[in-house]
Amino acid sequence: MRAVVSLRIQERFVSVQGEGALVGVPSSFVRVSGCNLRCVWCDTPRSSWTPEGDAATLDEIVAWCAAGPRHVVLTGGEPMLFSPAAELSQALRAAGHHLTVETAGTVWCEGLQADLMSISPKLSHSTPWQRAEQLGRKQLAPMHEAARLNLDVLARLIANYTWQLKFVVRTSSPEQLAADLDEIDQLVDALELPTNAREQILLMPEGTDDASLRAGYLAALDTCQARNFRLGLRLHIHLFGHTPGT
Numbered sequence: 001m002r003a004v005v006s007l008r009i010q011e012r013f014v015s016v017q018g019e020g021a022l023v024g025v026p027s028s029f030v031r032v033s034g035c036n037l038r039c040v041w042c043d044t045p046r047s048s049w050t051p052e053g054d055a056a057t058l059d060e061i062v063a064w065c066a067a068g069p070r071h072v073v074l075t076g077g078e079p080m081l082f083s084p085a086a087e088l089s090q091a092l093r094a095a096g097h098h099l100t101v102e103t104a105g106t107v108w109c110e111g112l113q114a115d116l117m118s119i120s121p122k123l124s125h126s127t128p129w130q131r132a133e134q135l136g137r138k139q140l141a142p143m144h145e146a147a148r149l150n151l152d153v154l155a156r157l158i159a160n161y162t163w164q165l166k167f168v169v170r171t172s173s174p175e176q177l178a179a180d181l182d183e184i185d186q187l188v189d190a191l192e193l194p195t196n197a198r199e200q201i202l203l204m205p206e207g208t209d210d211a212s213l214r215a216g217y218l219a220a221l222d223t224c225q226a227r228n229f230r231l232g233l234r235l236h237i238h239l240f241g242h243t244p245g246t
C-alpha cells in the first residue's frame, strides 16, 4: 500500500504571479511552511520565523491545483527542505501544470522537477542581527549568516534547471545599492554566469508599498540598463498591498 505523503502548508491561494519573468500569469500558489533562513525583512514570517499551517496530503494538493490555473508556484518558506516536495513536483507536472519553484537556493532536493527554478539568493543585509537579539533568539542570526549562500547548490540549480535569479536590493541610498551590487557581482562572477544570461538576473527593490517600490525602481533603473539586469517588479503589492494570500 502506498504511504500517505504530506507537506505542511501555511497557505494556498490563486492569484497572478507578482514577481519574475512570469509576472502577471494566473497561478495557484502553494506555500510550504518552514525555512532554514530568517531574513530580517521576510514577507512571509508565518512560514519562517513562526511557522504555521496544517499537513496536507500530496493527493489533496494536486486535486486543489487541478481546479485552478495551469501555472502552479511552489513556494515557502523553503520548499526544497522537504523531500515530499519532489514527489509533489512530479505529480503536478505529470498533471500538465507549469511548475515554478521559489527557493533561496541553499539546499538541493533530489528528484524535484520544475519548469522554472526561481532562485532568490540572500545578500548580507538579510541577516537579522538586531531582530534576532530583540526576540531573544540571538542564535538565529549566525545560523542565517552561515546558511544564506551555498555556491555549490546555486551552481547545481543553475546547471540543472531553467532559472532566474532574484536579488532583493536596498535602494534608499546610493551607498546601500552599491554595496548590494558588489555582493551580486561577486556571486555572478563566482557562478561564472555568461554575460548573455544577465536578463535572467532581476534586481527587486525592497519595499512594501507603491511609493517605496516606485522610488526603488527608479533608483535601480540606471543599474539595470547599464548591466542588462532585469528590473524586478512586485505586481502583487501594487495590486493588493502587503497582504497575505495574494
Ligand code: SF4
Pocket (backbone or CB within 6 Å): 035, 036, 037, 038, 039, 041, 042, 043, 044, 045, 047, 048, 049, 076, 077, 078, 104
Ligand atoms: S528565505 Fe524566504 S521564507 Fe525564508 S526567511 Fe528568507 S524571505 Fe522568508
